[in-house]
Amino acid sequence: MDSKKKKRLEARGWVVGDTREFLRLTAEEARYIELKLSLSESLKAERLKQQVTQVELAKMIGSSQSRVAKMEAGDPAVTVDLLLKALLTLGVTKKQLAKIIA
Amino acid sequence: MDSKKKKRLEARGWVVGDTREFLRLTAEEARYIELKLSLSESLKAERLKQQVTQVELAKMIGSSQSRVAKMEAGDPAVTVDLLLKALLTLGVTKKQLAKIIA
DNA sequence: TGGCAATATGTCCGTTTAGACATATGCTCT
DNA sequence: AGAGCATATGTCTAAACGGACATATTGCCA
Numbered sequence: 383m384d385s386k387k388k389k390r391l392e393a394r395g396w397v398v399g400d401t402r403e404f405l406r407l408t409a410e411e412a413r414y415i416e417l418k419l420s421l422s423e424s425l426k427a428e429r430l431k432q433q434v435t436q437v438e439l440a441k442m443i444g445s446s447q448s449r450v451a452k453m454e455a456g457d458p459a460v461t462v463d464l465l466l467k468a469l470l471t472l473g474v475t476k477k478q479l480a481k482i483i484a
Numbered sequence: 485m486d487s488k489k490k491k492r493l494e495a496r497g498w499v500v501g502d503t504r505e506f507l508r509l510t511a512e513e514a515r516y517i518e519l520k521l522s523l524s525e526s527l528k529a530e531r532l533k534q535q536v537t538q539v540e541l542a543k544m545i546g547s548s549q550s551r552v553a554k555m556e557a558g559d560p561a562v563t564v565d566l567l568l569k570a571l572l573t574l575g576v577t578k579k580q581l582a583k584i585i586a
Numbered sequence: 587t588g589g590c591a592a593t594a595t596g597t598c599c600g601t602t603t604a605g606a607c608a609t610a611t612g613c614t615c616t
Numbered sequence: 617a618g619a620g621c622a623t624a625t626g627t628c629t630a631a632a633c634g635g636a637c638a639t640a641t642t643g644c645c646a
Contacts, residue, residue, distance in 0.1 A: 410572045417568065417578070436623060446605050451624055459603065461633095462565045466519065470512045476519070476586050484582035538593060548635050553594050561633065 417483060419456045421465040424482045426454040428472050443471050519585060521558045523567040526584045528556040530574050545573050 429439055436450040443450075445464075453460050453468060469479065531541055538552040545552075547566075555562050555570060571581065 410569065413572050413578070414569055417581075435621090437621095440605095444605085446607080447623075448607080448625075449603095449605065451622095455624075461563060461603070462568060463516075463563050464604085466564060467512065467516055470515050476515070479519075480582035480586035483585060484578050537591085539591095542635095546635085548637080549593075550595075550637080551635065553592095557594075563633070566634085 418460075418462055418465065420482050421462065421469065422454050422456040422460075424474075425465060425468055425472070428469065428474060429454075432472060434472075439468065439472070443468050520562075520564055520567065522584050523564065523571065524556050524558040524562075526576075527567060527570055527574075530571065530576060531556075534574060536574075541570065541574070545570050 429436070434442075436447045436454075440447045440450045449460070449464075450468070453465055466479075469482075474482075531538070536544075538549045538556075542549045542552045551562070551566075552570070555567055568581075571584075576584075
C-alpha cells in the first residue's frame with residue numbers, strides 16, 4: 383500500500399494511532415476497507431450525477447440523511463450491505479459494481 | 485427474473501410465502517439477494533478448491549463452523565460484509581470479486 | 587453396521603449497526 | 617450579514633448480526 387492510500391485511510395479515522403498504541407491493519411482488513419471506501423465514493427459520485435440530495439436518497443432507501451452522510455464519508459460504522467443497497471437503489475448495475483470493486 | 489432463479493431464492497428461505505401473506509421482493513432487493521448468493525456460492529467453491537474445512541476457515545476468520553455453514557447456505561442472517569471478509573481471507577482478489585459479482 | 591469427520595440447523599446473549607433526532611457547519615444567494 | 621438549503625457530526629435506543637455452543641444430519645469407509 384503506497385503512502386497516499388494509507389493517508390486516505392487514516393484521514394477517515396480507520397487507523398487510530400497514538401504514541402502508545404498503533405493499530406496495524408492486516409492485509410485483509412486493509413483490502414476490505416479499501417473496497418468499502420470505493421463503494422462510498424462511488425455512491426456519492428452516483429448520487430451527485432443523478433442530482434439527488436442526501437435527504438432524497440435517504441427516503442428512497444428508507445433511511446435518514448445522517449446515515450447517508452456517514453455512508454458517503456466512509457464511516458466505519460456503516461456496512462457494505464447498506465452501501466450496496468443504496469447503490470442498487472440508484473440503479474447501479476452488476477457490471478458497474480464490478481468496475482467499482484475491481 | 486426467470487422462474488429458475490426465483491426457485492433458487494425461495495429454496496433458501498428468502499421468499500416466505502403462505503396463503504395469507506406473500507412477500508414480494510422489489511427489484512433492488514432481488515438484485516441484492518442474488519449478489520449475496522453469488523458470494524456465498526463462490527465462498528464455498530473457493531474453500532473446497534483450497535481443501536479447507538469449515539472449521540479451518542472459521543479459525544482463519546475468527547468465527548465458528550456454524551457461521552461458516554450459514555454463510556455458504558446463503559442464510560439471510562449473514563451480511564455481505566462477512567462474506568467479503570471470508571473471501572478476502574481466502575485470498576480472493578479484487579478482480580476475482582468483480583467477476584463473481586458481475 | 588457402526589464410527590468418525592464434515593456439515594447443517596437452532597438457539598442464546600453480548601455487540602454492532604440501524605434509523606431517528608438534534609445540532610453544527612458550510613454554501614450560495616440577495 | 618443573514619436566510620435557506622445541503623451536508624456533517626454526535627448521540628439515543630431498538631433491531632439485526634456476531635460468535636459460541638448444542639445438537640442434528642450427512643457421507644464415507646472399515
